[in-house]
Structures are given as C-alpha cells and as structure tokens.
Amino acid sequence: MSEVIFDGRSLPVRPGQTVAAVLLAAGVRSWRTTRVAGRPRGLFCGIGACFDCLVTVNGTPSVRACLTEARPGDVIATRDGAGRAV
Amino acid sequence: MPVVRCDVVVIGGGPAGLAAASAAAAHGSVAVVDLAARPGGQFYRRPADVPPTPLAARCAARGVTMLTGRRVFLVESGFTVHTDGEPVTADAVVIATGAHDRPVPFPGWDLPGVLTAGGAQALLKGSRVLPGRRIVVAGTGPFLLPVATGLASAGARVAGVFEANSPARFARHAGVVWRHPDKLAEAARHLAVLARHRVPVRNRHTVLAAHGTDGVTAVTVAKVDRDWRPVKGTEWRIDCDTVAVGCGFVPQIDLGTALGCATDLVAGTAVLRVDGRQATTVPGVFAAGEVTGIGGVRLSLVEGMIAGRAASGVDVPVRLERQRAGHRAFAAALADVYPVRKGWLGNLTGDTLLCRCEEVDHHTVRAAVTELGARDARAVKLLTRAGMGWCQGRMCGDAVACAVADLTGRAPDPTDMTRRMLAQPVRLGDLANDTLEDR
Numbered sequence: 207m208s209e210v211i212f213d214g215r216s217l218p219v220r221p222g223q224t225v226a227a228v229l230l231a232a233g234v235r236s237w238r239t240t241r242v243a244g245r246p247r248g249l250f251c252g253i254g255a256c257f258d259c260l261v262t263v264n265g266t267p268s269v270r271a272c273l274t275e276a277r278p279g280d281v282i283a284t285r286d287g288a289g290r291a292v
Numbered sequence: 293m294p295v296v297r298c299d300v301v302v303i304g305g306g307p308a309g310l311a312a313a314s315a316a317a318a319h320g321s322v323a324v325v326d327l328a329a330r331p332g333g334q335f336y337r338r339p340a341d342v343p344p345t346p347l348a349a350r351c352a353a354r355g356v357t358m359l360t361g362r363r364v365f366l367v368e369s370g371f372t373v374h375t376d377g378e379p380v381t382a383d384a385v386v387i388a389t390g391a392h393d394r395p396v397p398f399p400g401w402d403l404p405g406v407l408t409a410g411g412a413q414a415l416l417k418g419s420r421v422l423p424g425r426r427i428v429v430a431g432t433g434p435f436l437l438p439v440a441t442g443l444a445s446a447g448a449r450v451a452g453v454f455e456a457n458s459p460a461r462f463a464r465h466a467g468v469v470w471r472h473p474d475k476l477a478e479a480a481r482h483l484a485v486l487a488r489h490r491v492p493v494r495n496r497h498t499v500l501a502a503h504g505t506d507g508v509t510a511v512t513v514a515k516v517d518r519d520w521r522p523v524k525g526t527e528w529r530i531d532c533d534t535v536a537v538g539c540g541f542v543p544q545i546d547l548g549t550a551l552g553c554a555t556d557l558v559a560g561t562a563v564l565r566v567d568g569r570q571a572t573t574v575p576g577v578f579a580a581g582e583v584t585g586i587g588g589v590r591l592s593l594v595e596g597m598i599a600g601r602a603a604s605g606v607d608v609p610v611r612l613e614r615q616r617a618g619h620r621a622f623a624a625a626l627a628d629v630y631p632v633r634k635g636w637l638g639n640l641t642g643d644t645l646l647c648r649c650e651e652v653d654h655h656t657v658r659a660a661v662t663e664l665g666a667r668d669a670r671a672v673k674l675l676t677r678a679g680m681g682w683c684q685g686r687m688c689g690d691a692v693a694c695a696v697a698d699l700t701g702r703a704p705d706p707t708d709m710t711r712r713m714l715a716q717p718v719r720l721g722d723l724a725n726d727t728l729e730d731r
Contacts, residue, residue: 220420222329222340227419235424235507236404242651246506248404249423250648250687252411253334254327255392255544257682257717258648268717272411275329275340 208278212237219276226252226259226271229282237261237271237284244286261285294378296357298323300603301373301382303364303547306333307589308581309388310347311596312603316386317354319604323380324351325359325373333390334410335589337417363716367547371576376722384576384603387548387564388596391541391582394561396431396636397654397691399644400502400511401537409439409538422448424534428511430454430499431538433630434475437482439536444489451532453486454497454513456520456539457630465625472622500527500639502535511535520635539632542690543583546712551577555707558585559627561690562707569608570599578603586627591619632690637698646695647688649681657692661699668700669693669708682717685709 209216210228217232226249229237236246238260250258252272259271262283276282299320302313309324310331316322324331332338336345343349351358362375367387373380393408400406405424409431412423426449429440436453444450462469469476486493496516503510515526545564549555553572554565564572564579572579580599581592594616598608640646642655660666660675669692672678678692679685685692689709697704 223419223421224415227415227421230415230423231419231421240651245402245651246404247402247648249407249411249415251392251395251408252414253392253408255683255686256648260682272414273327273329 210276210278210280210282212282213284219278219280223276224272225261225263225269225274225276225280225282228276229271237282239286296323296359296378296380297321298357298380298382300384300386300600301325301371301380302386302388302600303367303373304333304388304390304581305331305348305358305360306388306390306581306592307335307347308390308592308596308599309333309386310336310345310351311593312386312388312578312580312600313351313356314347314354315597315600316604317351317356319601319606321355321357323357323359323382325362325364325375325380327361327363329361331358331360334414335592337414339418339420364547365714365716365718367551369551374726376718379726384578386596386599386603387545387572387577387579387583388581388599389544389547389583391543391586392686393538394540394542394632394690395537395687396539396632397644397646397688398499398501398636398639399641400504400508402645402648403502403504403508404506405504405508405533406502406535406537409436409536412534412536413439413442416442416446420446422446423536424532425449426451426532427534427536428452428454428499428513428530428532429536430456430511430513432456432632433538433540434479434626435538437479437486439538440491441482441485443536444486444491450486450489450491451530452513453491453493454499455493455495456498456516456633458495458518459629460495461629462625465628468621468625471618475622498522498636499535499537508533508535516635518633520633521638522635540630541582541586542686543586545583546710546715548572548577548579548583549707549711550713550715553577553579557706559631560704560706561586562710568613569602570595571602585620585623587619587623591616591623594619634694634698637695646691647676647678647681649683649687650677650679652676652678652688654695657695658699661696666696668702668705669696672696673709679709684712
C-alpha cells in the first residue's frame with residue numbers, strides 16, 4: 207500500500223500525484239496558517255506562483271505542495287505562522 | 293558545479309518553449325529548463341503514467357537536454373541561466389515562461405476552498421483529483437468553460453458557471469470569429485457538456501463574496517452591469533465547498549524585465565515587446581507564447597516555432613508569420629470581449645485582503661494613498677508591504693495597481709508591482725553552489 211504520513215495520519219498516494227493532490231483527495235483543504243492573523247491556507251494558484259500551499263516535506267520547510275510529487279513514505283507536516291528557519 | 297553548455301536555452305517547457313526547442317534543435321544544441329517535474333507546461337499537463345505530449349518526444353528525439361524541476365531565479369547577460377541545479381550557458385535565450393491566472397479579490401477569496409481556475413484544472417489534469425465536490429466556477433474568459441466541463445466530467449457537481457462579461461460583444465468581431473470556426477465549435481462542445489450535466493451558465497454574473505470560517509461553505513452571486521457593478525436585489529446564495537476563479541491571465545515576464553527587455557501594456561497586462569522574429573529589445577533574447585500576450589496554445593506553438601528559428605539565426609517562413617497574425621487577431625478579439633472591469637473594486641470590504649502573503653487589506657492600501665500620500669502602487673508597496681511576500685506581487689500586483697489607480701485617477705501600471713531582481717526564492721546553499729568553475 208502506497209502511503210504518506212501527514213501529521214501522523216496515513217494518506218493514500220498514487221504515483222505522480224502532488225502533495226497538494228494527496229491532501230485534497232483525503233479531504234484536507236488547509237495545511238498552513240499565516241504569519242500575521244493565523245489564517246488557514248491551502249491550494250490557491252495550483253501552479254507554483256502564489257506560494258500559499260507551502261508545507262514541510264521530510265523535514266524540508268517551505269516546499270510548494272502544488273509542485274512537489276509525493277512519494278510513498280514521505281512525511282508531510284503542517285506549518286503554523288512564520289515556521290522555523292531549520 | 294558542472295555547467296550545461298548549449299547554443300540556445302529555452303526557459304519554460306510548455307507549448308511555446310517545446311516548439312521553440314524543437315525548431316532550434318534542427319540547427320544546434322538546445323536545453324529546456326522547466327519548473328515542473330515533467331515537460332508540457334499547463335496546456336500539456338498529464339498524469340505521470342501517461343506519456344508526455346508528442347512535442348516533448350520530438351524534442352527528445354532531436355537531442356534536446358530537458359532540465360525539469362529547476363527554478364530559474366536569474367538570467368545573466370551573456371547568457372547564463374541560474375537555477376537551483378547546474379547553471380546553463382548559451383548564446384541565445386528564449387523566454388517561454390507562460391502565464392498564471394489573474395485573480396480578482398473579493399471578500400473571502402483567501403478562504404481555503406477558493407482556488408484559481410487554472411489551479412483546479414492542473415490538479416485534475418496532473419493528479420486526477422478534484423478540488424472539492426460542489427464547485428462554483430466564476431470570473432471571466434473562455435478558459436472558464438473547459439475548466440467547468442473538466443470538473444463536471446470528472447464527477448464534481450458544478451453549481452454554476454458565472455461569466456462577468458457578455459459574449460454578445462463578439463458581434464463586434466464577427467469578421468475575425470468567422471475565420472476561426474474551430475473556436476466556435478469548441479465553445480459549443482463545452483456548452484453541450486455543461487447542459488448535459490445540468491450546469492447553469494450565466495453571463496453578466498459574478499461571485500460577490502465567499503462565506504465560511506475555516507473554509508468556504510457558500511458564495512453570494514449576483515447579476516452585474518457592463519462595468520461589473522452588482523445589480524441590487526439580484527443577489528443569491530449558493531452552497532458549495534469550492535470556488536474556482538479566474539479573470540484571464542498574467543504573463544510571467546520577470547526574467548525578461550530583469551534582463552532589461554522592454555514591455556508593452558496589452559489589455560491592461562504587461563507583456564514582453566517582440567519584433568517579427570520574436571526578438572525582445574535585448575539582443576539574443578527572444579520571447580514566445582503567453583509572455584508576449586495572452587493568445588492560447590496555437591499562437592504559442594507558432595510563436596515558439598518562429599522564436600526557435602530566429603534564436604538559431606535561421607530565416608522565418610512567411611507561412612508562420614501569416615499564421616501568427618491570424619491567431620493574434622483572434623486573441624485581440626478575446627481581450628476586447630473579456631476585459632476586467634472596475635466594478636469589482638466596489639465589492640471589497642475594508643478587511644478584504646488584497647495581498648494574501650503579507651495580509652494587507654483594502655483599508656490599509658486605501659489609507660496609504662489617502663492618508664500617507666502614495667501616488668502609485670510602488671509607493672503603496674513600500675508603505676504597506678503589499679507585494680513583498682512569498683509571491684512577490686504575482687497574486688496582488690494587478691489588484692493593488694487597480695485599487696491605487698482608482699483612488700489617484702491615474703491609469704493603473706501593473707509593472708509597478710512586477711519588478712523582481714530574482715524571479716524565485718533562492719536558498720543560500722543554492723547561491724553558494726552557483727559558481728561557474730571555468731569562467
């Protein structure tokens with residue numbers, strides 16, 4: 207079974223799907239909150255231009271979920287506010 | 293770090309870029325650099341288990357080096373293309389970086405569940421995933437129809453397609469439309485699919501606001517006049533979990549402007565100025581596709597074929613120039629029928645965000661003009677941080693320019709918000725690795 211781990215949950219992934227697609231297919235609409243007002247954010251432009259869909263993948267912060275292909279075993283984590291430098 | 297050397301480097305692997313690369317590869321060595329994992333751009337986006345477009349296969353057969361998954365942050369004169377991988381050097385550059393949706397802000401447009409029409413289509417075409425179950429499609433332009441038919445055919449309930457303009461204006465362009473019967477047939481096909489799925493399609497209607505707390509749960513739509521001002525008493529509410537919005541496209545010209553390429557304002561958006569050979573005002577730099585003006589896939593392919601030849605120093609056949617003129621005439625008609633009108637500004641509330649990244653609302657932008665004395669969008673950017681966030685003004689640039697112009701009475705200048713020395717965020721580690729060993 208091909209799965210990724212999202213904040214401790216197992217979500218199914220099909221080959222070539224983006225991280226954003228895996229999350230939306232599982233009903234997850236937001237995976238980040240904003241720095242100033244803590245607003246929830248998820249996919250917006252969907253093609254790498256808006257940076258709203260930033261997420262942490264395998265420890266690498268600020269990855270665009272719309273561009274990054276999910277691979278089985280990936281660990282995906284939500285991010286609050288400004289995030290961390292490392 | 294090793295360097296990729298070639299005669300022509302093409303930035304962007306969509307229709308224009310692949311056509312340019314394929315044409316140039318007949319005369320010399322060519323590399324294509326693209327952000328995505330696979331070539332094709334937005335139009336030829338396909339799932340991973342489907343072979344890429346034949347055009348990409350032709351490039352491969354002609355020996356084109358395909359560098360995918362690379363962010364190009366700077367093109368240096370001479371030319372060196374700097375990426376988060378190895379740099380590419382070439383004698384000529386073709387900029388074919390395409391365009392992204394032009395979003396027009398409305399109250400609630402930053403709620404999860406509101407996404408661009410292009411984003412909804414990319415999700416479906418690339419990953420076979422729907423952004424939601426009950427979807428409202430809104431904005432303006434012919435692109436809304438294929439987005440809605442795609443979503444409906446894949447099993448979404450499309451609760452309505454709301455086009456803010458009226459296609460009746462095509463009557464003014466009957467001569468041009470008559471010469472492109474294929475486009476009419478395409479629109480008719482989309483409308484037939486939507487009718488079969490019982491999707492209501494309303495012209496001169498728009499989404500006034502999206503409602504919800506953690507995500508969108510409903511929208512208010514209304515009839516609008518020709519300037520996009522809502523007609524009082526026509527508002528109604530539609531329950532939905534997703535809103536796909538798009539008001540045309542914004543060409544991604546930043547690599548060209550950073551090189552010093554001149555721009556023109558076409559239908560309110562800045563495009564790279566090109567001559568008959570698709571050459572920009574900077575020698576050795578060519579541009580093709582949506583960066584020279586929004587025109588669709590056929591125009592992009594023709595411009596790419598011309599740019600690829602021109603960048604190789606080869607003559608351009610008159611046949612291609614004639615095709616380009618025909619497609620450009622149709623694009624001009626579309627731009628006239630589907631403009632962004634000012635009425636959307638009247639629907640904003642003070643707390644509607646214009647800049648999503650830095651969370652700058654309409655009230656703050658207005659105060660920068662009326663209280664702090666800003667006279668253009670660039671001054672507003674410096675005073676409010678609008679356009680200084682992750683997207684560098686890609687999402688808010690046009691909106692802020694329009695909001696400021698509305699207050700100052702001057703014409704909006706979108707280039708105020710689109711100057712970017714670096715076109716992509718760069719990690720310090722990438723910069724440290726980015727040295728040309730044998731320079």
